[in-house]
Amino acid sequence: MTITRLLARPMLATIFVAGGINALRNTEGHAAKAKKVTDKVVPAAQKAAPQLPIPTDPATLVRVNAGAQILAAAALATGRAPRLSATVLAASLVPTTVAGHAFWNETDPQAKNAQRLQFYKNTSIMGGLLLAAVDTEGRPGLAWRARRAAADVRREAKHVAKEARREAQLAKAQLT
Known part of the structure; x- marks a missing residue:
């Protein structure tokens, strides 16, 4: 201070x-x-x-x-x-x-x-x-923290979606 x-x-x-x-x-x-x-x-x-x-x-x-x-x-x-x-x-x-x-x-x-x-x-x-x-x-103020948390959630959601697509492709390949 x-x-x-x-x-x-x-x-x-x-x-x-x-x-x-x-x-x-x-x-x-x-x-x-x-x-x-x-x-x-x-x-x-x-x-x-x-x-x-x-x-x-x-x-x-x-x-x-x-x-x-x-x-x-x-x-x-x-x-x-x-x-x-x-x-x-x-x-x-x-x-x-x-x-x-x-x-x-x-x-x-x-x-x-x-x-x-x-x-x-x-x-x-x-x-x-x-x-x-x-x-x-x-x-950081509250608004910055909220924006940062939202960006983190979006980034994590993209990562999870990408992983889910990859796992789905692997599962499909194993079935065929």
């Missing part, structure tokens, strides 16, 4: 641990902001996956999001499942950004500018997380 990865992951994870703890401490304030987003997203999620028990209470969703951020950040910082944890963090950042930094709804120019800056900061962090999500550390 390079020194960059050794330092970058914990640095990237820090904001999510702090943000998750803040959301747990101030759940009601976060839930009030999140309600605008959850009122639209929850019905769509329930329609898309009716078999899943999706909570409808914004405070519960804030807690779930905070917990996911803290757990995924800890995993990313310690290098456990870094691609999965980076993906979870990127996904959790979307509702946080849309609900918490809706600069397009601000009327005060200073508040609008501050929210826009936070929105762009979160977008930048998301870019870093997406890079971390696809970083294979020089090891």
Whole structure:
């Protein structure tokens, strides 16, 4: 593991641990902001996956999001499942950004500018997380492994078919 990865992951994870703890401490304030987003997203999620028990209470969703951020950040910082944890963090950042930094709804120019800056900061962090999500550390990724396994199966199937044809020809020659 390079020194960059050794330092970058914990640095990237820090904001999510702090943000998750803040959301747990101030759940009601976060839930009030999140309600605008959850009122639209929850019905769509329930329609898309009716078999899943999706909570409808914004405070519960804030807690779930905070917990996911803290757990995924800890995993990313310690290098456990870094691609999965980076993906979870990127996904959790979307509702946080849309609900918490809706600069397009601000009327005060200073508040609008501050929210826009936070929105762009979160977008930048998301870019870093997406890079971390696809970083294979020089090891083959899952897609490569799947393609390789499929090629191995095809090669083995050709070999078995060739052997079967040869055996069939030998058996035919022995019968005649």
